[in-house]
Amino acid sequence: VAITSFEKLIGARKHPIQFSKVVSPPGTLSTSLAIAGFPAAGAPPGNTTTGVVPTDATTGFPAIDAFQGSNRGYLSRVEAMSDLPVSLVLFDVLFWAGATAIPNASSTPVTLGSQPDFSGRLPLRSDGVTPAWEEVEMWVWQNSATVATGSVTINYRDQDNNAAETSAAVTVPNSNAGQLLRVPWNAGDYGARLMDGYTVSAGGNPGGQVTPMFLRRIWGARVEAKTPTIFGPELTGLPRVFDTSALMLAGFFGSLATNHTINLMAEIAEG
Amino acid sequence: MAITSFEQLIGASKQHVQIAKTAAVTTTAGNWATTFAAAGFPGAGAAPANTTTGVVPTDLTTGFPVIQSFQGSNKGYLSRVEAFSPVNQTLALFDLLFWAGPTTIPTAGTTTITLGSQPSFSGRLPLRSDGVTPAWEEVEMWVWLSTAGGAQAHSFQMSYRDQDNNAAESSATVSTNGVAVNRVLRVPWNAGDYGAQLMNGYLVNGVASATGAVTAMFLRRLWAGRVEANTYKTWGPDMTGLAQVFDSSALMLMCLPESTSTSTPSLVIEIAEG
Numbered sequence: 001v002a003i004t005s006f007e008k009l010i011g012a013r014k015h016p017i018q019f020s021k022v023v024s025p026p027g028t029l030s031t032s033l034a035i036a037g038f039p040a041a042g043a044p045p046g047n048t049t050t051g052v053v054p055t056d057a058t059t060g061f062p063a064i065d066a067f068q069g070s071n072r073g074y075l076s077r078v079e080a081m082s083d084l085p086v087s088l089v090l091f092d093v094l095f096w097a098g099a100t101a102i103p104n105a106s107s108t109p110v111t112l113g114s115q116p117d118f119s120g121r122l123p124l125r126s127d128g129v130t131p132a133w134e135e136v137e138m139w140v141w142q143n144s145a146t147v148a149t150g151s152v153t154i155n156y157r158d159q160d161n162n163a164a165e166t167s168a169a170v171t172v173p174n175s176n177a178g179q180l181l182r183v184p185w186n187a188g189d190y191g192a193r194l195m196d197g198y199t200v201s202a203g204g205n206p207g208g209q210v211t212p213m214f215l216r217r218i219w220g221a222r223v224e225a226k227t228p229t230i231f232g233p234e235l236t237g238l239p240r241v242f243d244t245s246a247l248m249l250a251g252f253f254g255s256l257a258t259n260h261t262i263n264l265m266a267e268i269a270e271g
Numbered sequence: 272m273a274i275t276s277f278e279q280l281i282g283a284s285k286q287h288v289q290i291a292k293t294a295a296v297t298t299t300a301g302n303w304a305t306t307f308a309a310a311g312f313p314g315a316g317a318a319p320a321n322t323t324t325g326v327v328p329t330d331l332t333t334g335f336p337v338i339q340s341f342q343g344s345n346k347g348y349l350s351r352v353e354a355f356s357p358v359n360q361t362l363a364l365f366d367l368l369f370w371a372g373p374t375t376i377p378t379a380g381t382t383t384i385t386l387g388s389q390p391s392f393s394g395r396l397p398l399r400s401d402g403v404t405p406a407w408e409e410v411e412m413w414v415w416l417s418t419a420g421g422a423q424a425h426s427f428q429m430s431y432r433d434q435d436n437n438a439a440e441s442s443a444t445v446s447t448n449g450v451a452v453n454r455v456l457r458v459p460w461n462a463g464d465y466g467a468q469l470m471n472g473y474l475v476n477g478v479a480s481a482t483g484a485v486t487a488m489f490l491r492r493l494w495a496g497r498v499e500a501n502t503y504k505t506w507g508p509d510m511t512g513l514a515q516v517f518d519s520s521a522l523m524l525m526c527l528p529e530s531t532s533t534s535t536p537s538l539v540i541e542i543a544e545g
Contacts, residue, residue: 004282087355087503126284126342126544134339135287184293187314190337217287217539220353222502234507237285237351237541252501 002072003271009076009233012271017062019249019266023178024258029089030178031141031250032262033060044099044143044211051097051195053116054246061093061246067270073245074238075218076269081228082262086251089220090266093246094118094136095195098211099143102150102172102203111197119193122216123240133159133191138183139213140170145177146208151201154183154212159191172203172210180250183212218247219266241268272344274545280508283543285350288336290364290524291537296453299531303363303455305415306524306533307334318373318417318486325371325470325487327390328521335367335521341544347520348513349493351541352506356498357534361527363495364540366520368392368410369470372486373417376425376447377477384487385472393468396491397515407434407466412458413488414445414473419452421482428474429458429487434466444476447485455488455525490523498536508543516542 003009021037023030033042042060045052056064067073080088095118100110122131136159140152151169158165168184198212218239223229241247249264274280292311298304307316316334319326330338341347354362369392374384396405414427429442443459450456473487493514498504516522522540526533 002282005278006281007278009281085501087501089503124284125286125339126345132286132339134337182291182293182312184310185312185314188333190313220355220503220539221505222499231505233281234509235351235505237507238281239285239287252503 001070001271003074003269008271009269012269014076015065015268015270017064017247017266017268019062019264022259022261023251025251025253026176026179027253029180029250029252031180031248033248034143034178045096048097048100048110049112051095051112051115053095053118054093055244056246058246064243064245064268067243071270073241073243073268073270075236075241075266076233076238077267078219078231078236079228079265080221080223082223082260083226084253084260085225086253086262087220087222088262088264089250090218091215091248091250092121092218093213093248094121094216095214096211097195099209100200102146102200102208102210105202107199107201109197109199112195115194118214121242121245133193135216136192137215137217138167138192139215140172140181140183141211141213142172142179142181143177143211144209146172146174146203148204149174150203150208152198152210152212154198155196156192157194157196158189159193161193165189172208272545273346274348274543279545280350280543283545285541285543286339288338288522288540288542289538290336290522292535295535296533297531298451298454298528298533300529303525303527304453304533305455306526308453319370322371322374322384323386325369325386325389327369327392328367329519330521332521338518338520338542341518345544347516347518347542347544349511349516349540350508350513350543352494352511353503353539354496354498354536355503356536357501358532359500359529360533361495361497362536362538363525364493364538365490365523365525366395366493367488367523368395368491369489370486371470373484374475376420376475376481376483376485378479378481379477381477382475383472386470389469392489395517395520407468409491410467411490411492412442412467413455413490414458415455415486415488416447416450416452416483417486418484420447420450421480422449423478423481424448425478425481426476427485430471430473431467432469432471433464434468436468439471440464447483
């Protein structure tokens with residue numbers, strides 16, 4: 001079944017999913033995953049052989065009650081507040097591997113095999129059959145502070161199932177932990193089916209780790225300081241959410257900020 | 272098929288198309304510029320390299336985001352836009368219907384480009400309420416400085432067939448003097464006109480020491496909104512107006528920055544089909 005009308009949406013069972021964190025982010029887009037609060041702090045998967053498909057049951061992600069029968073879930077409303085102006089983004093973490101240290105010299109290649117499948121965490125294209133591979137975005141989480149710049153490339157299978165694609169390199173800057181860095185596609189690509197591996201290149205000084213991730217963007221919006229704001233279904237667009245989704249909240253404060261509170265309630269309608 | 276009710280819209284299959292540039296375009300405050308040639312998602316595009324027939328670009332042309340094919344006779348609609356910008360600016364989304372160029376601005380005389388056997392872009396326009404006639408009035412004429420125009424008195428003029436199929440109309444002249452690379456200029460209609468069916472060609476009027484190159488474009492405006500610095504905003508279907516989008520549309524982002532850089536804006540474009 002599915003929610004296909006406003007009437008069904010009104011009558012649907014709703015799940016309130018909460019995030020509440022006190023963050024000290026760098027002045028760029030950064031994740032709240034490793035920060036204590038609600039849910040509790042998470043950590044990189046500790047896996048550089050197969051990679052992992054995290055779920056709502058993985059530490060650091062909020063639990064989502066199982067949907068009944070063949071029901072589907074939709075992000076139907078978001079309530080958000082912050083004590084500083086912030087742009088918030090909600091992702092589903094589809095797949096990740098790492099953490100891998102930025103080497104002092106040369107490069108560290110990581111080759112994954114027998115990777116678990118994340119296709120069930122993508123909505124289907126309008127043919128009702130094909131996963132929407134184009135909703136996959138490649139990112140790197142700078143999960144510990146660095147003292148010199150490094151870089152990461154990701155090897156992947158693209159949206160059309162072409163194997164052995166290699167991304168352009170993304171620079172990991174000398175900065176605090178938490179930053180999310182988007183990884184550019186190889187020319188002509190716009191989605192991915194599989195992470196084959198990745199290469200982390202020298203930073204010139206020891207220190208720093210990275211965790212490559214495949215993310216699906218669910219929602220994003222700006223919240224003004226001390227202004228609780230509600231985004232209804234006309235603004236969320238009712239994107240599909242799964243009862244196994246690993247929801248991760250990221251924020252962009254635009255400047256360095258310390259000890260600031262962000263709260264977010266994501267309402268998932270099921271039907 | 273078509274989406275004709277709010278219920279259908281809620282139940283419609285939706286796809287999300289991104290334009291997220293990672294390289295800024297340096298321009299001038301208060302003037303439109305395109306991020307088309309900047310790196311990011313999708314990758315950088317370039318002028319069509321065609322001055323004989325012109326080209327109808329599609330979503331598969333380098334530089335435009337790919338749109339998944341609609342099923343059967345489904346139609347597509349712009350149902351929601353999420354936009355982020357690091358700087359104050361107005362963003363606008365266009366479907367690039369037709370283009371020709373680039374043409375180097377000559378250092379003497381006029382370079383006349385005459386197009387023939389032009390491919391049709393009528394299938395990329397919604398229909399008027401008679402259900403038959405393409406909405407030619409949604410076509411806008413623009414010129415893109417695909418290479419910066421030097422500080423000399425050169426100019427551009429378009430030749431076109433108007434909305435009523437009157438051939439050999441000529442636009443007013445637009446100065447390209449000192450126009451920065453990647454700026455785009457709207458080209459005024461001949462008096463009384465408000466749309467176009469065909470680009471016949473264009474004139475590039477040169478002058479001594481002139482530099483630069485121009486690309487002539489027909490665009491269809493889909494959406495526009497202002498984003499404040501470091502602000503992530505969403506426009507729902509009540510604000511996008513559910514403009515019709517085609518699964519071959521060549522979506523191009525334009526920026527009207529309030530200072531000298533577009534910075535790195537990003538859009539998530541939701542297309543509902545049904």
